[in-house]
Amino acid sequence: MNRIIIYFKKIAFNNLSINDIVLFKKRGRVLTHRVTYKAHNHLITKGDNNLNADGKIFPRQIIGKVYQVKRTSDVLKRNGQVFSPESLYLLQLTLIIFSTRLIDFFKVFDYRPEALGRSLNKFD
Numbered sequence: 001m002n003r004i005i006i007y008f009k010k011i012a013f014n015n016l017s018i019n020d021i022v023l024f025k026k027r028g029r030v031l032t033h034r035v036t037y038k039a040h041n042h043l044i045t046k047g048d049n050n051l052n053a054d055g056k057i058f059p060r061q062i063i064g065k066v067y068q069v070k071r072t073s074d075v076l077k078r079n080g081q082v083f084s085p086e087s088l089y090l091l092q093l094t095l096i097i098f099s100t101r102l103i104d105f106f107k108v109f110d111y112r113p114e115a116l117g118r119s120l121n122k123f124d
Contacts, residue, residue: 004071006032008064016043021066024057032066 008023016022020035022045033054037044042056 004069006066007068007070008066010063011065013059013062016062016065022057023063023066024061025063026054026057026061030063032069 006023016035016038018035018038021032022035022043023030023032024045025031031045031047031054033045033047033050035043036046036053042058043062044053044055045057046053
């Protein structure tokens with residue numbers, strides 16, 4: 001399922017401007033649209049890909065001003081943690097290098113139980 005993460009901050013109605021992207025509630029839905037007109041007591045907003053405007057949006061309907069948008073197709077989530085593809089690549093590379101070095105270490109020092117004269121069987 002594709003989702004969008006929207007980062008927003010509360011802002012006073014007077015500080016909003018034309019072309020700002022706002023998060024607002026209308027008819028029970030939360031929408032994120034661009035301000036196309038501003039009057040002293042309301043805004044007119046329109047989605048960038050919509051043909052029609054949303055009508056009047058009053059200050060009480062505004063949740064906040066959007067400052068960043070991320071699509072979840074850009075990130076992978078696991079157990080509530082968010083990893084970018086770059087972070088996952090670095091993690092994989094680090095694990096590969098570490099395991100390779102660890103294998104080399106054991107080859108050099110011959111840490112096999114037999115080589116040390118010990119058994120792994122706990123009953124011996």
